[in-house]
Structure formats: C-alpha cells, structure tokens
Amino acid sequence: MKIINMKKFIAHVALVVEDYDDAIKFYTEKLNFILLQDIVLSESKRWVIVAPEGAKECSLLLAKAASEEQKKSIGNQTGGRVFLFLYTDDFWRDYQNMLGIGINFVRPPVEENYGTVAVFEDLYGNLWDLLQMKNK
Template sequence: MQQNIIHIALVVKEYDEAIDFYVNKLNFELIEDTYQPEQDKRWVVVAPPNSKGVTILLAKASKPEQVDFIGNQSGGRVFIFLSTDDFWRDYERMKSIGINFVREPQEHDYGTVAVFEDLYGNLWDLLQLSPEHPMAKRLPS
C-alpha cells in the first residue's frame, strides 16, 4: 500500500495577500487557483520550488470561529518545516526581503535551523538536515 499526504490547509485572511507572500517572498509555485462558484471560494494550492511532496492549501477563513486561528494554527509552536538544500542561501535571501526570523540560525547534530514567521505569524522552521538524518534520506535529491 502507498499513501501520501498531499495538502495541508493553512487558514488565511485573504487569498491574494497570501498568494503574494508565498509566491513572491518565499518563491513558492502557484500550483492552482480555481474559483469554486458553488461555494463562493477559491481552491488555492502553493508549493516550494521544485517540490514533489506536500502542498499547502491556502484556505480563507469562512466562519467567524476560523478567524481566531489565522496565524495561530499550532498554538504558538512551529507549524511547518521548510527543508532546503542550501540553508544560508535561503536564509540570507529571506532576511534581505524582510522575512522576520524570530530565532536566529543554530547548528545542531540534525542540521541547521532558524525560525521565521509567515505573514500572519505562523511559525516555520527553515531547515537543512544533515545528510545522516533519517528524514534526509526521504527527501528527493
């Protein structure tokens, strides 16, 4: 049997501002942006460049109770882990365009990591795993 997680829903305030952040700041690819008239919403999917794994579904809050979760989907913990093949390249580029890092880079036995915020305040790890780490073997080369 083979199964895959293909999307993670990320609650956002507005589609276009979220697309702008993920595509123009994080360099993600816009995979799909389809209007769904029967539900008066859009199906918006983004993914890191050249990624073949999980994508992010940008899901606009559509109910009052969902608004409280914008920027706090994981209760203040790191929510998403963005793996890179060149930590320092991506870190320096992100810093240069104003991405807010709330924890500066640290070297650990598992790799190099820093924590940044997305446009709503969700916490992300920017992470380059060491080649020996079990997850490094699962990443596409």
C-alpha cells in the same frame, strides 16, 4: 481476508488565511513557491494550492477563513508552536535571501546535531522552521 497496502501520502496541508491574494503574493514572491492551482469555486471560495518548486507530494491549500471561529486560527494554527518545516539544500543562501526581503526570523540560526535551523514567521505569524539537514 488479505489487506492490500496502498501507497499513501499527505497531499495538502490546509493553511487558514485572511485573504487569498495576499497569501498567494507572500508565498510566491517571498518564499518563491509555485502557484499550482487557483480555481474559483464560488463567490467567496477558491481552491488555491502553492508549493516549493520541485515539491513532489505535499503542498499548501490556502483556505480563506469563512467564519469568526476560523478567523481566530489565522496565524496561530498550532497554538504558538512551529507549524511547518521548509527544508533547503543551502541554509545560509536562503536565510540571507529571506532576511533581505524582510522575512521576520523570531529565532536565530543554530547548529543542531541534525542540521542548521532558524524559525521565521509567515505573513500571518505562523511559525516555520527553515532547515538544512546534515548529510549522513
């Protein structure tokens, strides 16, 4: 039997949020993401997709917590580790812009052998790397 290799990719990463509209506002106004979809599925559930402008495959699915157990995960989906990695083509431009609009950086910029990185938190406290890779 021949196995056919199909192209695969991660399409969405679910991010548990407290409120759809607050999350949309943060990601579109603070991080300049694009709102790709906002579809009402029921009285309490929406299909909300945001992504950085120009993103080709992976985006965030903003998922409103629907239970007490899910609410416990808001802001701590990875147990305190960095959760998501936002790549940039100009670290210092984006870092200064983010500082100027009140994004909280919990670790200052450092030059690593792979690039420049700083850690910030989103509106719920999830940790993100802002990262510009070195050209090879």
